[in-house]
Amino acid sequence: MQIRPAELAAIRAGDIDVAFRRWERPRLKVGTRMRTAVGLVEVTSVDRLPVRSLTAADARRAGAASLAALRQGLERVHPDRPVYRIGLRYAGADPRQALREAVPDAAEIGAIVAWLDRLDLASPTGPWTRATLLLIDELPATRAPDLAQRMGRDTPSFKQNVRKLKERGLTESLDIGYRLSARGAAILDHEGHPRSAQDRAALxxxxxxxxxxxxxxxxxxxxxxxxxxxxxxxxxxxxxxxxxxxxxxxxxxxxxxxxxxxxxxxxxxxxxxxx
CATH class of the missing domain: 1.10.150.20 (5' to 3' exonuclease, C-terminal subdomain)
Structure with missing residues (x-):
C-alpha cells in the first residue's frame, strides 16, 4: 500500500487515521504493520463500504481537502472496483533503525557471520554477502541497477539479496541506493576486509x-x-x-x-x- 510522505507524517502526528483505496479484494489484514519512511504504521481496520456512505468526517480523517475531493480521487483510479476504508495508526519507530545503529558484541558478530556464511553456501550463484556489503560501503547512494551491474547480477535478485542484509540491520535504504550501517561496518571490520570507506567519520x-x-x-x-x-x-x-x-x-x-x-x-x- 503506497502512502505519500506528507500523509505518513500526518499519520505519525495523529492527524490522519484512515485511508481509502479501490481494491478488487482486501490487500491488507488487521494487525499488519507496514514499514515506512516514518516508522511502523499499523492497520487497525479494513472495511468495504459504498462511496455514497462517505462523509465529511471521513474526508478529514483521510487528510482530504473535502468530501468532494475524496470522492473525485476515488473516481480517478479503477472506478469499477469496490472502496475499502483502511484504519491506520502510527505504531512506533522501525526496529531496524535501532538495530542498524547498535554495534554488535562478540556473540552477535559470531551469529551474524554464521548467518552470512549460510546465505553464501545456499546461493546457486556463489558467495555474495561480503561483496555486496563492500560494494555498498564503497558506493553509497548509488542506484541499485548500477550496483547490480557491478556485481554481475540482475536488479531484482540483487535487491532481494540486499533486503536480506537490511533485515539484519547491516544496511539501510536511502532515497537512491543504500548505505552501510554501523552494524554492517562492524562485521566487515571484524573479518578484516579492506574497506575503501574505512576513514569516513562514524555513522x-x-x-x-x-x-x-x-x-x-x-x-x-x-x-x-x-x-x-x-x-x-x-x-x-x-x-x-x-x-x-x-x-x-x-x-x-x-x-x-x-x-x-x-x-x-x-x-x-x-x-x-x-x-
Missing part, C-alpha cells in the same frame, strides 16, 4: 532522510548529510543552495522535520558548518 545515529527525490538525495549525501538531525544544523537557504535541492525536496524535509520535532538552523547568513 551518525538519528532519523533517516525522507523520500525527497534522487537529485536532492545525491546532493545531501555528497555533503555528508544522511540524517534529519544533520539537516537541522543547516539553514533553509544553505540546504536550498545545494545543487539538486528544490522546493519539492525542501517541502518534504520540512514535513519530516516537523514530525521529528526538528527545525532548520535559523541563521541563513551564517557560514555552513561541516555536517
Amino acid at each position: 551518525e545515529p538519528g532519523t533517516p532522510l525522507p523520500h525527497i527525490g534522487a537529485p536532492a538525495t545525491r546532493a545531501l549525501t555528497a555533503y555528508g548529510v544522511v540524517r534529519l538531525e544533520q539537516v537541522a544544523r543547516l539553514s533553509e537557504s544553505e540546504v536550498l543552495a545545494l545543487h539538486g535541492v528544490g522546493p519539492y525536496a525542501l517541502r518534504h524535509l520540512r514535513t519530516a522535520m516537523d514530525a521529528a520535532g526538528l527545525s532548520f538552523r535559523d541563521d541563513p547568513g551564517a557560514t555552513p558548518e561541516t555536517p
Whole structure:
C-alpha cells in the first residue's frame, strides 16, 4: 500500500487515521504493520463500504481537502472496483533503525557471520554477502541497477539479496541506493576486509532522510548529510543552495522535520558548518 510522505507524517502526528483505496479484494489484514519512511504504521481496520456512505468526517480523517475531493480521487483510479476504508495508526519507530545503529558484541558478530556464511553456501550463484556489503560501503547512494551491474547480477535478485542484509540491520535504504550501517561496518571490520570507506567519520545515529527525490538525495549525501538531525544544523537557504535541492525536496524535509520535532538552523547568513 503506497502512502505519500506528507500523509505518513500526518499519520505519525495523529492527524490522519484512515485511508481509502479501490481494491478488487482486501490487500491488507488487521494487525499488519507496514514499514515506512516514518516508522511502523499499523492497520487497525479494513472495511468495504459504498462511496455514497462517505462523509465529511471521513474526508478529514483521510487528510482530504473535502468530501468532494475524496470522492473525485476515488473516481480517478479503477472506478469499477469496490472502496475499502483502511484504519491506520502510527505504531512506533522501525526496529531496524535501532538495530542498524547498535554495534554488535562478540556473540552477535559470531551469529551474524554464521548467518552470512549460510546465505553464501545456499546461493546457486556463489558467495555474495561480503561483496555486496563492500560494494555498498564503497558506493553509497548509488542506484541499485548500477550496483547490480557491478556485481554481475540482475536488479531484482540483487535487491532481494540486499533486503536480506537490511533485515539484519547491516544496511539501510536511502532515497537512491543504500548505505552501510554501523552494524554492517562492524562485521566487515571484524573479518578484516579492506574497506575503501574505512576513514569516513562514524555513522551518525538519528532519523533517516525522507523520500525527497534522487537529485536532492545525491546532493545531501555528497555533503555528508544522511540524517534529519544533520539537516537541522543547516539553514533553509544553505540546504536550498545545494545543487539538486528544490522546493519539492525542501517541502518534504520540512514535513519530516516537523514530525521529528526538528527545525532548520535559523541563521541563513551564517557560514555552513561541516555536517
